[in-house]
Amino acid sequence: YAAGYLPEIWTPDAATERKRRLVARRYQIVRHRTRIKNEVHAILHAHLIPLCPHADLFSKVGRGWLERQPVPDDERVAIERHVRELDRMGEDLAALDKEIAGEALDDADVARLISITGVNLTVATGLVAAIGDIRRFASPQKLVSYFGLNPRVRQSGLGAAHHGRISKSGRSHARAMLVEAAWAAAKAPGPLHAFFVRIRAKRGHQIAAVALARKLTVLCWHLLTKQTDYRWARPALVATKRRAMELRSGQPQKKGNKPGPAHAYNVKALRDQE
Structure with missing residues (x-):
């Protein structure tokens, strides 16, 4: 030693x-x-x-x-x-x-992850618990391998490398939550939805969902490492998630004439604009 x-x-x-x-x-x-x-x-x-x-x-x-x-x-x-x-x-x-x-x-890490479309409180908390200290992963590919979302590679000597299915050699619970978040993100307009549609046209919806889960993993690594929010976050949707988190924790409801920031998500024009 x-x-x-x-x-x-x-x-x-x-x-x-x-x-x-x-x-x-x-x-x-x-x-x-x-x-x-x-x-x-x-x-x-x-x-x-x-x-x-x-x-x-x-x-x-x-x-x-x-x-x-x-x-x-x-x-x-x-x-x-x-x-x-x-x-x-x-x-x-x-x-x-x-x-x-x-x-x-x-938890600042949970607040950053829920800014991603498709990631709710349960998924964000599960990912933060599984990752722990993000500094122990030197690159996004290390985190992808930790969750078992990296493709298997079969190669003999100097021959061509053949890529197969994902390894599934990591935390199965976190991997399942990422795939669940990928299906939710694929239904909402935005860059993640565009990525899902592009992969689905070539490889099918199942492979597109796993590819989007891998993309979410890389995105989580960048957000936690750089300590920043998702650039394409929807403010009203994030405020709704935040308010739902507060109500679930037992905080009292706020009743008054002045609407809160989460009220914008109920206005269809503002929601469509986001």
Whole structure:
């Protein structure tokens, strides 16, 4: 070690470890909720019950429709048990979101990342927790490899290099959040949408989404390294995200005659202009 032959390994501090635990717990609850919802849908499908006419089966009107469906008694008991479990996990998820939002209010890195179109509080917090200290990544390609979004390369000797699928050799949770953010950014007008459309025309929408996730990773590296906001940020949309973060953390609502900066997002003319 004194001669410098042993490489140093970065270890996260206590605050970063806490963020990672909170994000991991939230991810587990969301996956469990999705699994239970799929079980309810499987019960309805097994008894040839058509799809719910409402947008959300587990909303108030959707649950009323679910109670009127003819299913056997044992299946009815199973559905009621699943619904109770969903309500309980919904309370746990709200408590975790409140804790995560409360800590993210004073985090400058989270504030920079939510300026990107398609990146919300959950994605920004998860990325900040996974990255930790951005200085440990010397280049954007290092961060791309850390998330497993770099393509595999097969080459023998001096022969031609063949690029394949992404390696997926990093943090799977952060990679999944980046792909989710890429799908959201692809739907909104802007440079990221134009990039998605250009790649989709050549390679298809699945490869375009992964390419956009890689582009988001490079963008996050530049924003965190240079400590600047996204140049093409939409002010009203960022203000809406910020206000939603404050409300989720438990801050009281502001009622008065003077609208806040997030009100501009409700005006269609200003929203289209952005």
